[in-house]
Amino acid sequence: MFFNRSYLKSILPALAATTTLVALPVASLAVKTTTIKSIDGAHSKSAHTKKAIKSKTPHTSDPAVHRDKEDSFSAKERGFPLDPHASMPHTIMVPGAVLYQQAWALVKDSYFDLKFGGQDWSSWQHRFDNKLASPQEAHKAIREMFEGLKPYQPRLIEKAEVEKLQKTVTEPRIQSRTNLANGVSYLKIDTYESGSIFNEFKVTLDKLGKAEALILDLRGCRGGSMGSTLNIADSLLDSGIIVSTVYADGYKKSIRATGGTISKLPMVVLIDSGTQNEAELLASSLHENRRATLIGAPTKGVLTLVRTTQPLGDGSVVSIPIARWLTASDGSIEESGVIPDTEIIPTPSDLQSGKGLWWKNGGTIEDLRKTKDMQLKAAIDYLHKQR
Numbered sequence: 499m500f501f502n503r504s505y506l507k508s509i510l511p512a513l514a515a516t517t518t519l520v521a522l523p524v525a526s527l528a529v530k531t532t533t534i535k536s537i538d539g540a541h542s543k544s545a546h547t548k549k550a551i552k553s554k555t556p557h558t559s560d561p562a563v564h565r566d567k568e569d570s571f572s573a574k575e576r577g578f579p580l581d582p583h584a585s586m587p588h589t590i591m592v593p594g595a596v597l598y599q600q601a602w603a604l605v606k607d608s609y610f611d612l613k614f615g616g617q618d619w620s621s622w623q624h625r626f627d628n629k630l631a632s633p634q635e636a637h638k639a640i641r642e643m644f645e646g647l648k649p650y651q652p653r654l655i656e657k658a659e660v661e662k663l664q665k666t667v668t669e670p671r672i673q674s675r676t677n678l679a680n681g682v683s684y685l686k687i688d689t690y691e692s693g694s695i696f697n698e699f700k701v702t703l704d705k706l707g708k709a710e711a712l713i714l715d716l717r718g719c720r721g722g723s724m725g726s727t728l729n730i731a732d733s734l735l736d737s738g739i740i741v742s743t744v745y746a747d748g749y750k751k752s753i754r755a756t757g758g759t760i761s762k763l764p765m766v767v768l769i770d771s772g773t774q775n776e777a778e779l780l781a782s783s784l785h786e787n788r789r790a791t792l793i794g795a796p797t798k799g800v801l802t803l804v805r806t807t808q809p810l811g812d813g814s815v816v817s818i819p820i821a822r823w824l825t826a827s828d829g830s831i832e833e834s835g836v837i838p839d840t841e842i843i844p845t846p847s848d849l850q851s852g853k854g855l856w857w858k859n860g861g862t863i864e865d866l867r868k869t870k871d872m873q874l875k876a877a878i879d880y881l882h883k884q885r
Contacts, residue, residue: 592811594630594639599623600810601640605652608806610819612746615647633812640816649801650819657813673863674702679878681710683763684866687777691722696729703733703761711881712763713874714784717794717855721776724823728753731783733760738787741779742824743804750824755787764884765790766877769838770855773797779823782836786826791880792838794873799835840880842873 602623609619626639637654644652671688672695678684683706687695706712721727731740735755742752767781767790778797784790804821824830844854852859856871869875 592633594632594634594636595627597633597636597810597812597814598626598630598639598643601636601652601654601816602643604808604816605644605647605818608818608820609647609652610650610746610803610821611647615650617646633814637814650803652819653817655815655817657815660813660815672698672702674706675863675866676706677709678713678866680882682713682878682881683707683709683711684713684715684874686715686717686863687719689719689722690726690776695723695726696733699726699730700733700760709763711884712761712765713768713877713881714765714790715768715874716773716777716781717768717770717873718772719777720772720774721778721780724776724779727776727780727783731780732756732758734765734784735759735787735789736762739826740783740787741826742828743821744824744828745821750828764881766880767792768794768873768877769797769836770795770873771798771835773836774800775802778802778831778836779825782825782829782831785836785839786829791840792836793840793842793877793880794838795841795843796837797831797835799831799833801832802830840876842876844872848872 602619605614606619622643625643630636630639637656640654644654673686673688675684685699685702685706687699728740732755736757736759737755739752739754742750744750765784767784769778769781769792773781773794774797778800779802781790781792781797785792802823803819804823805817806820807815807817809815822830848854852870853872856866856869856874859870861869861871866874
């Protein structure tokens with residue numbers, strides 16, 4: 499079984515705990531009631547994401563019911579910075595049957611779907627009794643057990659894969675260009691697998707100087723750290739809900755902007771099918787709060803889950819969905835993705851003539867003023883017309 503590298507890297511710091519996941523708050527995101535004005539007059543909150551999740555169970559008013567789950571968000575959702583020197587969980591030789599029972603119990607206690615995909619979860623508890631002598635046999639049985647829980651499938655991650663990824667750290671990449679065109683500045687986030695991306699974002703934004711408008715390019719960005727997503731959105735919003743989480747019983751918790759805005763520039767966010775995961779949530783949050791106009795192509799529509807990550811006795815890791823992320827307007831980006839206000843999809847002829855993504859044609863950030871990138875040019879034209 500293969501896993502997205504950014505997902506695997508993001509959970510590594512949680513593995514330093516020997517028993518349970520380290521739990522830290524995302525950020526002290528509070529409530530502010532300032533009205534946000536649209537830069538283009540009107541946006542439809544519901545038209546740009548899939549329909550909101552409708553739960554048959556009313557939202558419970560008792561947050562204590564979910565406090566333990568919320569405190570065990572995985573490193574990815576908490577946005578922990580990747581520490582390549584973090585120690586692995588202490589491991590010993592554990593019988594395969596014990597590993598299997600650990601995994602079964604963790605899913606039983608934490609899994610998002612209370613109906614377990616329509617199956618009797620207790621039927622799996624003793625299905626492999628006296629058949630799992632080794633960890634390898636246990637891992638095979640655990641994966642078979644998890645297979646029936648699609649689409650909200652738990653994941654088993656081998657210790658060797660985690661150790662391998664500890665040796666490789668992908669640093670965040672931000673490219674920017676001051677005064678790209680008549681006061682419009684440009685900032686592109688390539689990736690934010692590392693928790694340090696927010697600091698780099700703030701520094702880069704400050705260097706843009708006296709810009710009159712901003713283009714935030716999330717095309718090709720596959721996300722990485724949910725904590726960074728929350729911080730970046732919070733720095734660009736005066737108020738409003740950034741994202742929410744919803745549990746299987748309907749309990750919903752919303753994370754709101756604090757009003758600590760560092761930029762109020764008119765803004766366009768560029769998106770395309772390469773915009774995935776947390777980058778999709780960032781784009782939708784800025785749009786649904788009427789902070790930015792979206793230009794480009796529909797995003798990927800990746801399943802967005804809140805997970806708790808727990809180590810087993812042999813150093814392998816079980817990642818369990820415990821909730822779903824919702825957009826600011828309680829929408830879901832699954833499958834349909836985030837839809838731009840202005841959809842511009844280059845034709846094969848456009849691509850041949852160099853009108854696609856500027857970096858795909860050997861372009862550099864220094865030559866960006868000469869670009870033929872039709873989505874980027876549309877963003878520049880839009881911002882000029884808003885003045």
